Amino acid sequence: MPAGIALLEGPEHVFALANPLYQSIVGGRAVVGRPIRDALPELEQQPFLALLDEVYRRGTAHVGTGEVALLADTRGELSPRHFNYVFQPTHDGAGQTTGILVFCYEVSDQVRAQRHSEALTRQLQQEHQRKDEFLAMLAHELRNPLAPISSAAELLRGGHLDAAATAAAAAVIVRQVRHMTALVDDLLDVSRVTRGLVEIERRPQWMGAVVLDAVEQVRPLIDARGHTLTLELPEPSPQVQGDRKRLVQIVANLLTNAAKYTPDSGEIRLAMSADDGRVELSVADDGIGIPAELLSHVFEPFVQARRSKDRGDGGLGIGLALVKSLTELHGGTVECESAGSGRGSRFTVRLPCTEAADPPAAPDAAADGSGLGHRILVVDDNVDAAQMLAMLLRGSGHEVLVETRPLEVVSRAEAYRPDVALLDIGLPELDGCELATRLRARATTAHTVLVAISGYGQAADRERARRAGFDHYLVKPVDFDVLEALLGQAGGAATHEG
Known part of the structure; x- marks a missing residue:
């Protein structure tokens, strides 16, 4: 590594020489023939002049490593730079100190790299x-x-x-x-x-209805803790473009957070307003609050472990992280306020709103086909899972045939002619998608309602199932209420011959 070199003479440290690199380090200033205090006045409030005086007085060298010097650049602006350096005294024949030889090596890049590495290490830890x-x-x-x-x-x-x-x-x-x-x-x-794999379905959503759905989900927890929930909802309800399920999830997670971190018999207040093209929804509580040092981290995953060490409130500490991510997917923002421990907290979500249309019509109850039995084929190589699902379906008035051997399904289906087939995707020998394709190709099962049941729920998995011919896709474990609603939509049982 090339060194900046200068020779200082006498107790005033007059520059006798300076090589080109040293002159470049000090901003190209002409220093030869001038005392260092005059040539580099910015050093006056820094430790180097006192160190030079000490080296000259004692006649012993001084070594510095990675030390910061504020030096003026060519525009006269001070900037911090890091140096390794040596102040080496020179002597005459009688052993008296006559000057100081200065060697300096700029290590600013190395120091920055080291600090960056240390910061990464701390982050990884x-x-x-x-x-x-x-x-x-x-x-x-x-x-x-x-x-x-x-x-x-x-x-x-x-x-x-x-x-x-x-x-x-x-x-x-x-x-x-x-x-x-x-x-x-x-x-x-x-x-x-x-990983950026969530796609939201953007449709007009009435935020009042979203809030009521979320309250219905969280109500058992609120009631169990004896909390009082106050709702302040505007009329008419503001409308946003978004995914109903995800919007409900945002509000439900905020209410759950308030209910869990508020001691029994607490107060929770949900208020909503709309102004300047934005919907503002806030959830405030009088609970345990958030310490100042944690406030900027509440939306990070798994922070709950630091907020509630006794783990009595349950959960994985990812609800607020989901709130932030899902809000941002809807083009909104979320923020948190708390005056500190024991003083409650307030979370505020802001979303862009749209021009309100007429409220959606209520569904026609007469179109609900629930209660009408179906002929259902259940296909799963897990015998216990297949038999338990069949028992549930039979208990709801359906006729059910169970098949656990994938290669036998097509022939059994042709003979049974099911209204609905519930097919496990992860089958041995013949997976559910290939099985669906074969059933669709047979005249007797071409119009059977095909329902995929899978442990995978990503968009690519659903799209593969759709291309194979499935009408619906359910993720394990199957929510039987959802399945019953789906069967109700399928209408009454078909008429079969034989």
Whole structure:
């Protein structure tokens, strides 16, 4: 590495020589023949002049590493630069100090690179810590529902329960499975959003209806905690272009956050207004609040571990991260305010609104085909899953045939002529999409309603199923209420020969 070199003479440190690199370092100034205090006046308030005096007085060298010097550039502007340097005293024949030889090496780029590397290391350490916290939370949250599911299953297996106890055990399993499904759905949502894989369906949505749907979802938690929820909704309701499911998810996550972090019998207030082409929706609570040091991080995934160390409130700490991502996908913003611990918090979402049209008409109840039995073919190589789904369907008045061997499905379907076929996608030997294509090619099953059931729910998976001929796509575990609604839309059972 080339060095800037200068020779200073006498106690005033007069420049006797300076090589071109040194002169470039000091902004091209003519320094030879001038005392350093006169040639480089910006050093007056810096430690280097005192160090030169000390080296000259003591006659011993001084070495500096990575130290900052404020030096004027060619425009006279000061800028910080980093140097490694040596102040080496020179002596006469009698051993008296006569001057100082200065060697300096600029290392600004290296220092910046080192600081950048250190910052990345700290960031990686923090992310590693968040990952560990998240894995601990995930294990905790999955064990919670697994315990009652296991207990209820053991009771049912014992076969000694009366009808009421059986119903109660079954209800526990259903409730806890739905809870686990919600956890997995949240995880998948975060993954899809952060990778840019979420596509929102932009349609006119009445925000008042969105809020009421969200309140209906969160009401059991609010009531269980004894909170009072106040709604302030404008009339007429403002309208936005967006995805109904995702907008409900935004509001529901904010309400859930308020309910979880507010001690029992708290106050939650949801207010909405529209002005200057934007809808503003705020959720405020009188709960535990947010410390100042955490306020700027509340929308980061997994921050809940730092906010609630006892984990009594449950959840994976990703609800607010989803709120931020989904709001931004709708062209909006979200912010958080809190006066500190114990002083509540307020979250405000702002979305662009559109010119309101007439409210949507209510659905025609007469068009609902629910309650009419169907002939249904269930195809799944998982025997337990297929039999349990068949039992549920038969209990709702449907006729069901179960087939667990994929290669036998087409011939069985031709003979059975189902109204609806529920096909697992991940089948051995012949996957569900290929099976759907073959069923569509047969005259007897060309018009059968085909429903895909899969553990994968990404857009590419759904599109592949659509191209194969599926009419509907459900993600495991199947929500039976959703399936029943779908069957209701399919209309009454067809008439079959033979």
